[in-house]
Amino acid sequence: MKNIRIWLIPAGPNPWKVVFVLEELGIPYEITSIRFDDVKKKPYTDVNPNGRVPSIYDPNTDITLWESGAIIQYLIEQYDTNHKLTYTTLKEKHQLNQWLQFQMSGQGPYFGVSAWFNVLHPEKVPSAIERYNDQLKRVLGVLDGWLESRQWLVGDKMTYADMAFVPWNDRIDSVILCKPEDKFAGFPNVQAWHQRMISRPAWKRCMEVREPLMKEQGLNQETGRPSKYKTYQEYEEAVARGEDTGS
Known part of the structure; x- marks a missing residue:
């Protein structure tokens, strides 16, 4: 089986719902970690025109999906063949x-x-x-x-x-x-x-995967914004000025 590609912002909660399912079912995946500044820009909006995470591309079926609920239902239908995480009744x-x-x-x-x-x-x-x-x-x-x-x-x-x-x-x-x-x-x-x-x-593995991705982008573990900004307003103003908001 080829790896499913998942796009995520490490600070966001919704991608980790999907990663949790992937881990629990043992589905191979690879992460494309993107910055908050880039989620509403190309090339990511070519994947998800709504500019939100997560999104996935499954090369095994040539399907691109976004919206975490839709992704979860797809993964269950396609890969939970033993019904570990679902019921068929x-x-x-x-x-x-x-x-x-x-x-x-x-x-x-x-x-x-x-x-x-x-x-x-x-x-x-x-x-x-x-x-x-x-x-x-x-x-x-x-x-x-x-x-x-x-x-x-x-x-x-x-x-x-x-x-x-x-x-x-x-x-x-x-x-x-x-x-x-x-x-x-x-x-x-x-x-x-x-x-x-x-x-x-499976959940512990999710958090082990998340931690270095947060550090890589210099994100505060609690607030999710870059650690160098004291408030979210400071961060938004820096984004509006086109500054590099990385660590």
């Missing part, structure tokens, strides 16, 4: 898709906007911070309630639906600026569920 198959859609439409956007107003926005807007922190906790509440009597979102094993939530949940402390030990405060079922997944060798 009607009910479970659609319930998996349901939870993946909730991650894409609920967790990802709300956690992302919360990160923007807590960390990246140049001025503090208390009403926005409160609004999106509450939404982040609402999503956690949905998950925590569902996991009250079960270990996994669907069925009796970890699936791609569970895995899709890991990268954003892993960085809640850097989103809402709390202590790492407090990021799941009030949500013990989510904490236990998350711990089951990040303890897996």
Whole structure:
């Protein structure tokens, strides 16, 4: 099998959902790590006209795909032939898709906007911070309630639906600026569920791959921006001036 090529920005959470699946299924891959400055420029926009990561190219099928949810569903359909991370029964198959859609439409956007107003926005807007922190906790509440009597979102094993939530949940402390030990405060079922997944060798390999890519671009492990900029506004101004924002 030829390597699947994945384009990513190492700081972003969404690419690591895909890498987690690749690692768990043992699919060979190679990473093209791009800088935030270049994600909306050619040649990358020839791959993904939306200028977001991740994207993949699979030379085994000659398919280029972007949007992490679509990529995950493709990898599962094409390569999870033993159904390690999925189910084929009607009910479970659609319930998996349901939870993946909730991650894409609920967790990802709300956690992302919360990160923007807590960390990246140049001025503090208390009403926005409160609004999106509450939404982040609402999503956690949905998950925590569902996991009250079960270990996994669907069925009796970890699936791609569970895995899709890991990268954003892993960085809640850097989103809402709390202590790492407090990021799941009030949500013990989510904490236990998350711990089951990040303890897996596949997730640990993901983080081992990520660390040198972050260092290579001089990125702060917590904020994701180049370490030499104290604020995201400074970074954006440097990008607008056309400066080299590398380390």
